[in-house]
Amino acid sequence: MYEHDVIVVGAGGAGLRAAIAAHEEGADVAIVSKLHPVRSHTGAAEGGINAALREGDSWEDHAYDTMKGSDYLADAPAAETLCKDSPKETIKLEHWGMAFSRDDDGRVSQRPFGGLSFPRTTYAGAETGHQLLHTMYEQLVKRGIKVYDEWHVTRLAVSDEEKPEDRNCHGIVAYDVQTGQVEGFRARNGVILATGGLGQVYDHTTNAVANTGDGVAMAYRAGAPMEDMEFIQFHPTTLPSTGVLITEGVRGEGGILYNENGERFMFEYGYANNLGELASRDVVSRAELTEVNEGRGIEDEYVHLDMRHLGEERIIDRLENIVHLSEDFEGVNPLEAPMPVKPGQHYAMGGIETDENGETCISGLYAAGECACASVHGGNRLGGNALPELIVFGKRAGHHAAGKDMEEAEITTGKVGDYELGEVDSPVELGEAGIGEDAVADGGTAADAGASVSGVDLVQRAVEDERETIDTLLEREDGIQQAEIRERVQKSMTRNVNVFREESALKDALRDIREARELYQDVFVADKSRTFNTDLLQTLETRNILDIAEAITLGALARNEFRGAHWRKEYQERRDEEWLKHTMLSWNDGRPELWYKPVILEGEDKTYEPKVRSY
Amino acid sequence: MSTQVPESVEEESTTETASAGKQKRDAKKRERAERVQEQREAEAAEKARSADDTFHLKVFRYDPEVPEKQEPRFDDFHVPYKQGMTVLDALMWARDHYDSSLTFRHSCRQAICGSDALFVNGSQRLGCKTQLSDLSEPIRVEPLPHADVVKDLVVDMEHFYDQMESVEPYFQTNSLPDGELDEQRQTRENREKVKMSTRCIWCSACMSSCNIAAGDNEYLGPAAINKAYRFAMDEREGEDMKQRRLEILEQEHGVWRCQTQFSCTEVCPKDIPLTEHIQELKREAIKNNLKFW
Numbered sequence A: 001m002y003e004h005d006v007i008v009v010g011a012g013g014a015g016l017r018a019a020i021a022a023h024e025e026g027a028d029v030a031i032v033s034k035l036h037p038v039r040s041h042t043g044a045a046e047g048g049i050n051a052a053l054r055e056g057d058s059w060e061d062h063a064y065d066t067m068k069g070s071d072y073l074a075d076a077p078a079a080e081t082l083c084k085d086s087p088k089e090t091i092k093l094e095h096w097g098m099a100f101s102r103d104d105d106g107r108v109s110q111r112p113f114g115g116l117s118f119p120r121t122t123y124a125g126a127e128t129g130h131q132l133l134h135t136m137y138e139q140l141v142k143r144g145i146k147v148y149d150e151w152h153v154t155r156l157a158v159s160d161e162e163k164p165e166d167r168n169c170h171g172i173v174a175y176d177v178q179t180g181q182v183e184g185f186r187a188r189n190g191v192i193l194a195t196g197g198l199g200q201v202y203d204h205t206t207n208a209v210a211n212t213g214d215g216v217a218m219a220y221r222a223g224a225p226m227e228d229m230e231f232i233q234f235h236p237t238t239l240p241s242t243g244v245l246i247t248e249g250v251r252g253e254g255g256i257l258y259n260e261n262g263e264r265f266m267f268e269y270g271y272a273n274n275l276g277e278l279a280s281r282d283v284v285s286r287a288e289l290t291e292v293n294e295g296r297g298i299e300d301e302y303v304h305l306d307m308r309h310l311g312e313e314r315i316i317d318r319l320e321n322i323v324h325l326s327e328d329f330e331g332v333n334p335l336e337a338p339m340p341v342k343p344g345q346h347y348a349m350g351g352i353e354t355d356e357n358g359e360t361c362i363s364g365l366y367a368a369g370e371c372a373c374a375s376v377h378g379g380n381r382l383g384g385n386a387l388p389e390l391i392v393f394g395k396r397a398g399h400h401a402a403g404k405d406m407e408e409a410e411i412t413t414g415k416v417g418d419y420e421l422g423e424v425d426s427p428v429e430l431g432e433a434g435i436g437e438d439a440v441a442d443g444g445t446a447a448d449a450g451a452s453v454s455g456v457d458l459v460q461r462a463v464e465d466e467r468e469t470i471d472t473l474l475e476r477e478d479g480i481q482q483a484e485i486r487e488r489v490q491k492s493m494t495r496n497v498n499v500f501r502e503e504s505a506l507k508d509a510l511r512d513i514r515e516a517r518e519l520y521q522d523v524f525v526a527d528k529s530r531t532f533n534t535d536l537l538q539t540l541e542t543r544n545i546l547d548i549a550e551a552i553t554l555g556a557l558a559r560n561e562f563r564g565a566h567w568r569k570e571y572q573e574r575r576d577e578e579w580l581k582h583t584m585l586s587w588n589d590g591r592p593e594l595w596y597k598p599v600i601l602e603g604e605d606k607t608y609e610p611k612v613r614s615y
Numbered sequence B: 001m002s003t004q005v006p007e008s009v010e011e012e013s014t015t016e017t018a019s020a021g022k023q024k025r026d027a028k029k030r031e032r033a034e035r036v037q038e039q040r041e042a043e044a045a046e047k048a049r050s051a052d053d054t055f056h057l058k059v060f061r062y063d064p065e066v067p068e069k070q071e072p073r074f075d076d077f078h079v080p081y082k083q084g085m086t087v088l089d090a091l092m093w094a095r096d097h098y099d100s101s102l103t104f105r106h107s108c109r110q111a112i113c114g115s116d117a118l119f120v121n122g123s124q125r126l127g128c129k130t131q132l133s134d135l136s137e138p139i140r141v142e143p144l145p146h147a148d149v150v151k152d153l154v155v156d157m158e159h160f161y162d163q164m165e166s167v168e169p170y171f172q173t174n175s176l177p178d179g180e181l182d183e184q185r186q187t188r189e190n191r192e193k194v195k196m197s198t199r200c201i202w203c204s205a206c207m208s209s210c211n212i213a214a215g216d217n218e219y220l221g222p223a224a225i226n227k228a229y230r231f232a233m234d235e236r237e238g239e240d241m242k243q244r245r246l247e248i249l250e251q252e253h254g255v256w257r258c259q260t261q262f263s264c265t266e267v268c269p270k271d272i273p274l275t276e277h278i279q280e281l282k283r284e285a286i287k288n289n290l291k292f293w
Ligand SMILES: Cc1cc2nc3c(=O)[nH]c(=O)nc-3n(C[C@H](O)[C@H](O)[C@H](O)COP(=O)(O)OP(=O)(O)OC[C@H]3O[C@@H](n4cnc5c(N)ncnc54)[C@H](O)[C@@H]3O)c2cc1C
Pocket: A009, A010, A011, A012, A013, A014, A015, A032, A033, A034, A035, A036, A037, A039, A040, A041, A042, A043, A044, A045, A046, A047, A048, A049, A050, A128, A129, A151, A152, A153, A154, A194, A195, A196, A197, A206, A207, A208, A210, A211, A214, A215, A245, A247, A346, A347, A368, A369, A370, A371, A383, A384, A385, A386, A387, A388, A390
């Protein structure tokens, strides 16, 4: 067993920032990551980091835009924290040497982005994420922080008191990809989950293959609720054949969207008469699909994004990477022709419920980055607001886990205070079905409830359980392969739980997921080797995909309104009287339990009154 | 006691029926599993047969643990072709439909994570960035040369990481501005100068293609030297630090080992002018009157 004060799971922007922060506080911190840090998906981020840095801008304006963009489902204390901390965290990156694009006076450049009232998106060409990830990894090397890379974390070691709010997280169990060895990692102070996105729940996504939502699913099964999972962001400009992202920066710089008739449809058909292409992502995604559905799409599938009029010099200066992406992955040279684009899954607004300090309702368990939901994005994330989330909340979680005194959080976590139970009309039985028959909480078995067990023992027991699961998988001689199960779920999600949602399709998705769960009982791993067994790892990931797909669909079915990215055919209005609340799902004896908690619209010195969103 | 007898009898009989039921269920499940699996295989075979185009890949296989796979060999895969398909797509298809034990690293599918550098038809390339239609068949896919093979197409990257980390690959400066909101100004020209060098994705293609690195295990190699270039040329680090960086680069296994064969520059998927950067550092070193090995 390995032992550290703080263990960070994941080495993308959030994980690296958390580790550096914990180290700053003097903690013995280690990162455990299934990919080497520089392979993390943060490297793919293109557009930029929002930070109110300039005269004429303010964190208050940034917070206002964020609350409006969220369609009033973000919690004001979290959104304000994000906007207040972002400028100094962004400049910290600059102090660490990050190669930002520069203005003539040598300061970092900023550009306009969708839904922002000021051009406050700081960037490094169209490769902001790459520069950020590498800069932060360099700082990790500088500090000599220990990284266990290519270790796949498979479960959390959490005690099993009846109520999640009484539980403690003592560590994790991970699988050494190179050798096949399963080991425990005890965390004396805390575990920080920074496992990133869950795009692999869909088959057309901008996300990496590694983004299978592991952290969210593990935390959920250990008792931390998932929050607002139905809010999935679809990015309006992804390349049709691969899902590779064309940054919003293209529209920020003045790129134009055209339909098959060559019409600038954002204006022509009144989707966003003021902001046009720069309306927020949900608005543009729906506009594109409406064009396609009404027969004005190109090849019945996509629309055109044109940036030729910006001129080669400006394109190469600010968007060079886009030229390569479009050429390499779509065969189109955007200096000569418009790029084909369509919406694709891009970002999960929901995730593990945390407060502004990154803490979940389970003591010692933290989450930051895309896997977390401190609720800064609500119903819809503004472009350029995820990277600041990594550095702001990564840092806070790192400090808190290392024992630094933090201000008391205003957001509450877990089932305390003002919550109400929910109900949803599901056509099939939900949840349950792991490998084999039983589905207990990851912390241990119910028989141990109440017995006091030391942290080390708890981790050890979780390790033994995991070894057994893995042995079972490897011993099975036949059955169904994970690729089949994964593909079914991904296809069904894309077909049924996409930009446009309706009740019957959502129910179909739940049936498909149920069927996939049943198939999963017979999943087997054909590769029997202990060395670099990606078959086994994908099989473990597929379990997470199942739990997450179900959560997204269930939340979408329950939410009878239209808010942010969540469009419902039967309900074409935002219904504030009933729905200014977060959808929460807790793992209750192997089944999702639905409940709600109110949104916090009161900020530090003002309340964000819900207004109609018009662009 | 007496009350317990019927209870345990009942228990037994329920477990009996339960186990009979379970057996039935298990049999059913097995049947279903077989059916689903067969269907999938049939569909894959059909797809491969009916595709207008299939691509023939010869893929290197090796697994130190499985006796039948210890002897390195090439497996043939015929993959149905779709417009825009890359080498990585083909490998994924082969893995998902033919042989789930086929092993390779990959993640982003967009040439930014650097994990799928492979040796394809005799040169180092990113699988995700290489179109099948640009290659002649059969397409040979092998692990990167000059590195230990862990399994199939996966190589051990430790040595590469060690070299990268040996050049103090982090920003160091003595002149940080006082305010936490004040930037260190950098001219556009200077950012332009280091821009290409910052694009490295640590894929190791360059290292694998370099004859000198293959013969001299201690040679820093093109990627690590490029990383040092990124900082040495950044005006924000200042002159003293530049001096120190040049000293690191001037060591016995540093820049002077490079024989300008250009193979690194040729294979770099991010078009970093590696050889040029190495040459420029040599010139800087001379200007600084440093040691000459
Ligand atoms: C193509 C693209 C472009 C984007 N552009 C922008 C942008 O311009 N601006 C912006 O603000 N946002 C952008 N976003 C969103 C933003 O980049 C992501 O939300 C963010 O990078 C996620 O960072 P992270 O640290 O949470 O996770 P990641 O960077 O995805 O890192 C996850 C880490 O967790 C590890 N991990 C996962 N599961 C396990 C496990 N089971 N065991 C061990 N380790 C595990 C992985 O190895 C990895 O190190 C973009 C996203 C995409 C996909």
